[in-house]
Amino acid sequence: MTRRKTPEYGFETRMVHAGAQPEPVTGARQTPIFQNTSYVFHDADDAASLFNLQSFGFIYSRLTNPTTAVLEERLASLEGGRGTTCSASGHSAQLLAFFAIMEPGDRFIASNKLYGGSVTQFGKTFQKFGWHCDFVDFDEPDAITNALTPKTKAIFCEALANPGGVVTDIEAAAAIAREAGIPLIVDNTMATPYLCRPIEWGADIVLHSTTKFLSGNGTSMGGAVVDSGLFDWGQNDRFPGLAAPEPAYHGLNFWESFGDMALTMHGHAIGLRDLGPTMAPMNAFQTILGIESLAMRMQRHCENAMKVATFLENHARVAWVRYAGLPSSPYHARAQKYLSGGFGSVFTFGVKGGYEAGLKVVESCCLFSHLANIGDARSLILHPASTTHRQLTTEQRDTAGAGDDVIRLSIGVETPEDLIRDLNEALG
Ligand SMILES: Cc1ncc(COP(=O)(O)O)c(C=O)c1O
Numbered sequence: 001m002t003r004r005k006t007p008e009y010g011f012e013t014r015m016v017h018a019g020a021q022p023e024p025v026t027g028a029r030q031t032p033i034f035q036n037t038s039y040v041f042h043d044a045d046d047a048a049s050l051f052n053l054q055s056f057g058f059i060y061s062r063l064t065n066p067t068t069a070v071l072e073e074r075l076a077s078l079e080g081g082r083g084t085t086c087s088a089s090g091h092s093a094q095l096l097a098f099f100a101i102m103e104p105g106d107r108f109i110a111s112n113k114l115y116g117g118s119v120t121q122f123g124k125t126f127q128k129f130g131w132h133c134d135f136v137d138f139d140e141p142d143a144i145t146n147a148l149t150p151k152t153k154a155i156f157c158e159a160l161a162n163p164g165g166v167v168t169d170i171e172a173a174a175a176i177a178r179e180a181g182i183p184l185i186v187d188n189t190m191a192t193p194y195l196c197r198p199i200e201w202g203a204d205i206v207l208h209s210t211t212k213f214l215s216g217n218g219t220s221m222g223g224a225v226v227d228s229g230l231f232d233w234g235q236n237d238r239f240p241g242l243a244a245p246e247p248a249y250h251g252l253n254f255w256e257s258f259g260d261m262a263l264t265m266h267g268h269a270i271g272l273r274d275l276g277p278t279m280a281p282m283n284a285f286q287t288i289l290g291i292e293s294l295a296m297r298m299q300r301h302c303e304n305a306m307k308v309a310t311f312l313e314n315h316a317r318v319a320w321v322r323y324a325g326l327p328s329s330p331y332h333a334r335a336q337k338y339l340s341g342g343f344g345s346v347f348t349f350g351v352k353g354g355y356e357a358g359l360k361v362v363e364s365c366c367l368f369s370h371l372a373n374i375g376d377a378r379s380l381i382l383h384p385a386s387t388t389h390r391q392l393t394t395e396q397r398d399t400a401g402a403g404d405d406v407i408r409l410s411i412g413v414e415t416p417e418d419l420i421r422d423l424n425e426a427l428g
Contacts, residue, residue: 011078011194012295019073020288033285034066053252053269062276063268068284072264074291075214075224078193079206082229082260085267086222086284090189090209091121092277093223097185097205099275100241100266101153104130109147111138111157113166116388116402118187122156141172148176153238154183159198159338160190162374163408164401165324165347167331167338174202181238183231189213190346190374194298195339204231205263210279212375213345216290216297220283225267229260242266248274295341297377297413302342304379304419305411311420312349317357317427319405323347345411346374348401351427355404358383362407364426367418379412379419 009017020031039058041047049055058064072084087093098108110122112135122133136143138157155177157168170186177184183204188196192213198206208214210222233242233255242262243255248270254262272278302325309323321328324335325343335343351357361383362370368381372388382388384402397403411419 014074014077015294016292018077019070031067031070031285031288033281034061035281036065037061053249053257053265061281062278063273065278065281065284067281067288068279071210071279071284071288071291072224074288075193075208075210075226078197078291078294079188079226080193080197080199080228081206081226083227083264085225085227085264085271086210086279087225087272088223088277088279089221090187090207090211090223091117092275093207093209093225094118094121094187095275095277096223096267096271097207097225097263098126098131098154099271100263101183101239102129102131103153103240105151106130106153107132107134107149107151108154108156109134109136109144109152110155111161111168112136113138113161113164113401114158115162115187115189138168138173141169141176144173144176148180152180152182154185155180156185156187158187158190159196160324160335160344162190163346163348165322165329165331165344167324167334169334170198170201170203170338174204177204178202181236190344191339192294192298194295195302195341195344199226199228199230201338204228210283210287212373213298213301214291214294214375215283215287216293216375216377217286218373218376218378220280220286220290222279222283222287223277225263227261227263227267229263231263233262241270246270298342298345300413301345301411304413304416305345305347305409306343307416308409308411308419308423309347309349312423315424315427317352319350319352321347321349346408347411348406348408350403350405351407353405355385358405358407359386360428361423361426362386364428365422366425367414367422368409368426374408374410376410377413379414380410382408384408 075084134147174184185205186198186203187207189209206226208224233239245251254266258265306325312318313321324331368379385404389397389402
């Protein structure tokens with residue numbers, strides 16, 4: 001289902017130009033780093049109008065910053081959205097999105113196949129706000145419908161889930177959300193808008209950890225909430241944060257005042273203002289630079305990942321490979337529908353010999369860096385059982401897809417033969 005036509009310019013053109021103009025005073029062509037906390041008002045009326053949200057401009061960089069604003073417009077363009085709120089990290093983008101939607105006592109439904117940090121944030125920390133997450137298997141659409149309650153305010157999934165090569169049926173989840181009158185929120189970190197644009201498949205809000213492929217060099221933490229602008233926050237009385245008078249703004253109703261920019265305005269004027277997880281201007285700048293080469297990098301990430309996954313699938317010491325690009329993946333057909341231009345860079349494989357064998361492979365690699373990140377130009381390797389999931393029991397690790405034999409790879413843009421040689425030697 002196509003709900004929004006992509007804008008006039010092609011993806012690569014918007015990747016380089018969207019949201020940016022030469023700087024008007026100096027003519028600087030690249031977006032400058034506005035390393036400013038605050039901006040001079042023209043006069044008292046200008047200040048009052050900015051503070052009342054009657055005019056748009058810059059007051060204080062906790063809320064808005066000119067460098068970050070370019071990144072926000074660029075991401076909205078690439079995702080086919082209406083507006084973006086950038087934040088200090090992917091996790092804070094999740095906080096901002098839910099903060100606009102949820103009240104204490106509310107619930108949301110999330111896929112049980114998510115990045116582990118999101119499972120902890122949703123399942124444990126969000127409970128302190130009185131928000132409850134129901135985790136269900138999104139491969140069973142009935143499970144989503146059965147989990148709906150009058151208190152359910154959103155449905156959340158990852159387009160391409162970290163790390164197991166799981167591809168979500170976004171259209172099916174969007175249909176359930178639409179029927180229930182609640183938004184579908186999709187974390188598009190792993191796919192990036194180059195491979196998948198969830199709004200075109202019915203998503204209402206798209207989230208990113210810009211820390212990963214968007215910045216692309218492992219230098220800059222960041223997050224983004226991209227709003228489609230298509231969700232009707234006033235269709236029922238379930239979203240008072242957006243469609244009821246806001247006491248923190250003299251009774252302003254974001255939905256009535258800003259329409260399709262309601263969530264984006266709320267993200268800045270309430271979310272960033274009062275919770276404070278602002279993206280640093282330097283990180284916005286680094287991410288703008290990263291996005292300029294997103295298409296070329298993603299093509300190379302995907303080509304390399306396919307070569308490495310195929311090599312591993314045929315290796316005698318490898319028990320299994322989970323990569324949506326391989327015909328052996330149960331998600332291969334779905335990946336062909338939702339992903340265009342490749343199947344992503346991150347996947348897992350199982351090494352024969354369990355825990356000790358997994359540890360040995362990770363320690364024996366020379367080119368792959370042993371660390372807990374994805375989406376770097378460099379290839380990365382992780383043995384979850386001995387690192388991110390080491391506090392869990394064997395049974396808990398197996399359920400989380402982090403069994404003793406599991407190794408996660410984030411394939412970079414290096415020469416693929418070098419990556420294959422490194423893994424071959426490490427496998428012994
Ligand atoms: C899919 C996904 N979403 C969200 C996050 C959280 O992002 P950040 O680390 O920028 O807070 C991560 C981090 O690994 C991730 O992989």
